[in-house]
Amino acid sequence: MNFLYTLFQDGGAAVISSTTAAFAIAAIGLNVHFGYTGLVNIGQAGFMLLGAYGLAITIDAGGGLLLGVLAGLAAAAVFALILGIPTLKLRGDYLAIVTIAAAEIIRIVGGDQSVAPITGGVAGIPNSKYSQDFINLSPFPKTGVLTIGPWTYPYSAGNSWWLSLVGWLIAAVAALIVFLLFRSPWGRTIRGIREDEDAVRSLGKNVYLYKVQSLVLGGVIGALGGIVFALGSSVQPDALGRTTTFLLYTVLLLGGAASVLGPVLGSFLYFIFVIVLQDVVTQFVPSSIMNQQQIPEFTYVLVGIGLMLLVIFRPQGILGNKKELSFGA
Template structure:
């Protein structure tokens, strides 16, 4: 198999990946905060991690799957209330400071060894603790696999077709919900708040309440993305830290803030770029110049430079409308 064939197969793997779908969902929640409402949330990974812990701990102590999902969403709602009540009446940068600190608190508490009987401590909560509750819902056989072109995955267990179908189906549902919300009076109001909240307030709208609703909804969507992310992995406190929030901002800005499909396009392109860089560098750059361990770091550098160029030359992203929103305006 030649290099180009391998490269395109890897691209397809990333498009089908559950990680791509999970981060697209979390980015939609962040886009609701930042793109549509103008809330600077630097702790979206904290919502993801809290949702993952809420889900995994509930199943770990005997709760059914659907109760665990509701606990994850409830935890994100409470978290948003705790963050928003003291900050949303203040300037936007206060929310940024609070959210990045709160997300770090969740990560540090999750890794605390004294809480290991509940959270698993640094080791986290293994996928085997909660995977059976999810696979039990599958309409497919528990064993066996299925091939679609060059891609072969188990039907139900592990990194399966069932998990992929669920992740992309949930993503589609979230897209439809956000699309309908943005075409509703509620969506037009939060866009107005982003542009000029004093003008919206002068029309008799409760700006504080709308901001709180946006923070809760976007946080709950982020928690849902966290649940789907750990269904294909395990709950590790360091896997959803500060860097993941900046990754989500990269996805939103790449696809286009304040657009419905921007986060999905941004997530797909981001992971395609990363895997493409790894394949190209691994194929054409000698190991004496760049080792396999250095390739991921090189990918981060390229993405960082690309993000800076994007903000400078096309701040609205690929799908964004410059007349409506430009990053930094």
């Protein structure tokens, strides 16, 4: 009975978590790229990292929270333009190659000790240097904790109720914006580009310009995810590396690409699955067979196998429409 209560407590914590919200937001941005436009972006973690760095560096330098958020979003928009302008006229997987390389450049430069006075180097920028402005906006007490059912979190500081509320509010707004945009003439054109860009071009549409707009939009949403992530932890380059992008694809494909709520559902299910699976393995597998350090690695192996099976047997995900999007279509 106690074990079932632990599963419930940990699964609920995954739903509440601001990290889950951050990944949902970033996956919504990736959905704009991959799900709706057909752009294979393997560098969404780079957009998240730019959003986080823009926020932290600006506030640490004396700018306010609003200026920090705008700096992070602007950095992501410029990054998208730098990536998109030379590559989006090309066919094939050129964008995938460029985005993964560019995201790695951002991560490596951010961790370089020669720029440590600005980015913090490998150690990154601690949360205490930039989070206070966000905490000051909280309508809740600035100190102390609040317990709701089995979940206890600080009111405002760190990974708090305040951050979770703001994170999921941003996720809801981002999903609503995507819902409205992709039911507009602009969104229908984007969907058409995904299906057959030559047909759209024959109608007189500037396919290249639409792709650039989509890349910028999805990148800016990804940067918002990075900002929420940074407010709950710290800005560390290795925390938002290649693995993050692959996890975002797992979240997106699980929930359903080209669906409005797919990234949100996928984020819920992914983090619940990982946490509950670790609890189950810890409870039933003896430490002589698998120690505590091996359990997370084993969990990710199972996640990888699950992703392969998902792509094979249900490529549209849980909420996706197979007629609209599937691998090999």
